[in-house]
Amino acid sequence: MSTALVSFDHVSKAFRTGFLMRSVAVVEDLCFDVGEGTICGLLGPNGAGKTTSLRLLVGLMRPDRGALRVLGREAGHPESRREMGFLPETPYFYDYLTARELLDFFGRLVGLAATQRRRRSEELLERLGIARAGDVPLRKYSKGMLQRLGLAQALLAEPRLLVLDEPMSGLDPVGRRLVRDIILAERARGTTVLFSSHILQDAELICSNVVILVAGKVRSVGALEQLLSRRVKHYELSLEGLPAGAPPEGLVEIAREGNQVLWRTRTLDEAESAIARARAAGGRVLSMTPVRDTLEDLFLEEVRGGAR
């Protein structure tokens, strides 16, 4: 069991809106941990409360109820951010600065010495592919370049915890791949990553854990492998050498080519029974594959409020 670097304990937050200052719950009773060394995806449709959860974590907002601890301290305490890197959704920077000036400024804020600031800035600008634009004022940067710079500033102090709000947003496929690779490289270095996203393909590729938020509440939480392994949709059997004819009752023939067939069964018992019968009929089993739900299946089911 890894140590929890982030711990949401019954955290709720509401905003007051309108003339009558009506209270609208944005997140309610959030309970989940982010273990050290994991890549945790905070997933949910628009308006699910992902960004609010991350802003609470960083201390930009305070919870109305519950306890939120980050890196052993209460969220909001400046020291809770000492070993944290944060990329806000669509980052905005001082547009009168250049990327080098900006990283130098942020380097001062995190307490890096001048030589460290220069070294880390150059490393990160190079790594994020924006070194050539390092002396260009940020007002001339594209959205994708700003996103890359946002990631650079988040990585500046070699954080133990990286919090990224929609890190793939605004990036082209090359940029998305780059961000994915960086997240994986950071994890290899031992960094814990918590990121929000609604791009499920990216999340499925890199997450070890997920938290699915719907309408401000946690709908599903846990290791991605466990969440999806519990959810085998069906089994596919690849067989050869069977005589032509309809599959046994309860099985569906998906494809047939030459003397090879592909059958689908719903349960493991049905699959084992079909294998026994196929062998008795002189056939050979080439493979049996449990076909699991994808993260997208799980996500859509949670969003629609379907019961497992």
Place this chain on the structure above:
Amino acid sequence: MSAVWAIAANTFREAIRDRILYLILFFSIAVIGSSEAVSLLAIGDRQRIVEDLSLFSIQFFGVLTCVFLGISLLSKEVERRTVYNVLSKPVSRAAFVLGKGLGLYLTTAALTASMTAVFAVFLRLRFGEFPPALWRALALFPFEYLVVAALSLLVSAFTRPLLAALLAGTLVVIGHLSEGLKLLAAQPSVAGTFRAKLSYALYYALPNLERFNLKDAAIHRDIIPFTYLAEAAGYGLAYAAAVMVLAVVVFDRRDLL
């Protein structure tokens, strides 16, 4: 403390890369430069008219800079969301507010130093002297800026620039008239009444910016005791510190949406 300096330096850098500051500087120097032309149209000692207009220009444009830059200092950071990146570092909100305030003050100080230098050179070239009495008037301007900068920062901590401009502008005007409240409270006809108590309360709560206004005394070469300067400076420091604490408390309680 290093975070405060870093934020202050960045605020200063933002201001000096903004053309509006140069516009303010240009106008203030233009007023100083044209003061002699104005003095030709007026009756009286031409040097004193030049001194009066120039001191007014330095005071007015300094205050204008504090208000103009100060009112959007915090709200702009929140609206443009640049604050997210700064406050996601190990920086307290208090350090952020103090850094912004210090940056604003450094900007105003640089502007005032430039205006004062132009004024001093102009006076020496034109009249062959820079009377020492003027330094006493000039010495208190920075304390007025300190109070105005803190007030601008306070209103910027909870409201948008337009309303903040209105509030800060009103406070500056009231600050130059607040002596009237004390005079009102001291009237024998209201002594001991609620009106008198309220007037006193308002007098002590509102800034008294006239304390820093020694232009007339300096121009007429009145003797300004050092104790007066020290008291006014102490008042400015204490008032600005109290307002800054309030600004920190207000900003610290805000959710940054």
